[in-house]
Amino acid sequence: MSGSATVREALAGLTVRGRLFLAAGVATVVCAMIVGQTPLVRVGVLVTALPLLAAVWIGRSRYRLALTRTVSPQLVAAGQPAEVQLTLTNESRTPTGVLLLEDHLPYVLGTRPRFVLEGIGHGWRRHVTYQVRSEVRGHFDVGPMSVRVTDPFGFVELGRAFHTTASLTVTPRTVALPGIPLGGAWTGSGDNRPRAFATGSAEDVTVREYRRGDDLRRVHWRSSARVGELMVRREEQPWQSRATVFLDNRLISHRGQGVASSLEAAVSTAASIAVHLSQRGYAVRLVTASGEDQGAAWHSRSAGVNTAPLLEALAVVQIEHSARLDTSWLSDEPGHGGLLLAVLGAVTDNDGPFLKRLQHHAATSAAITLDVDAWAPHLARSADTRAATALAATGWRAVTLRPGDHLEVVWQELGRLSTRQGVGA
DSSP: OEEEOOHHHHHHTBOHHHHHHHHHHHHHHHHHHHHTOHHHHHHHHHHHHHHHHHHHHHHHOEEEEEEEEEEESSEEETTOEEEEEEEEEEOSSSOOOEEEEEEOOOGGGOSOOEEEEOOOOTTOEEEEEEEEEOSSOEEEEEOOEEEEEEOTTSSBEEEEEOOOOEEEEEEOOOOOOOOOOOOOOEEBTTBOSOOOOSSSOGGGGGEEEOOTTOOGGGBOHHHHHHHTSOEEEOTTSOOEEEEEEEEOOBGGGOOOOGGGSHHHHHHHHHHHHHHHHHHTTOEEEEEETTEEOGGGSGGGOOSSOOOHHHHHHHHTOOOBOOOOOOOTTOOSSTTTTOEEEEEEOOOOGGGHHHHHHHHHHOSEEEEEEEOGGGGOTTSOOOTTSOHHHHHHHTTOEEEEEOTTOOHHHHHHHHHHHHHHTTOOO
16 A cells, blocks of 8 residues: 645644644634733644645655465354454655554454554564454455554554455254265265176276266267267266255245354254265265255266365355245156255245155255254244154155254264164165
């Protein structure tokens, strides 16, 4: 940031102290002239000149300040601190006056840090560190920083600002979940296990049936001729188990407000499940009421356990005001979606067709339903508080989560339910 001010701008920036001195000086000169006190006139002129000289000095001064801001880490869980490091440098050849600095922060990150720097010279550099913390998930901008330039007496004050900011993403709180029998089909990029042939080379086990949309350059002609239908190579597709985490974030499905709402409990539950499945080797994608999040899709996963895209997507999930559930991501092929874990709020009769199609889409389906009315006990209870029971009647494995329940305990209950129904790990 570089800056200079005109004398007119500096006069407009007179502080209350500067204006009082100016008024007092003029009044002293006038009164001294009326009563004929020449020494008092000199005092009045001096008092009047002080803020004017300060305005001229500020108006003719030039300064160049450089600011570097880093946030570490840039991805933190709710309730965890992040460190902001500031490096301020004076690149001008002349010293500055007193600088009052204030870094702007969203209110959820805490109070705005303020610093006072006095008379910094050429080449001066200072490092400042402070911490921010948020109990609320989301994506936040740290900065910009405003700078107030003033003279040593506080007569004139001018405002400047750095326009650069740094980003901070606060992810939902997660809970470490124990291993339970989950089931689900092992798939590689949407395919079932490869066909085994009684005869042929070892290449035959790396092919599958041709599907619409496959690249024709991957057609394996020898296997196609032997089987009598088009077969494509699949050696580039590593075997990996797929899991879909569906989060119902509709307004009609949740109760409560802010961090104490059932929506926040659902987001935290979905985040814990997504992290757990990723650590177990699943390729996880996130789907909300508005459809699949492309930033956290299966194809975007890198090698190894990388939960950052999923957590970043969950950090910015907002309430969906539409009562409609997007179905464009669902496949008509039974079991194509592998394992499905749904985190649901209130369930109505209108959701029945969607839930049936959701179950049809997955090889294995399970749900954690929130007793949303318990998050708003002052409201009349709705007729859909037994969502887990209703889902169980249609073939889902479902358990209920209430305020105060430990998610890991509810998760283990879901595992026991899967075991009783004969689902293998």
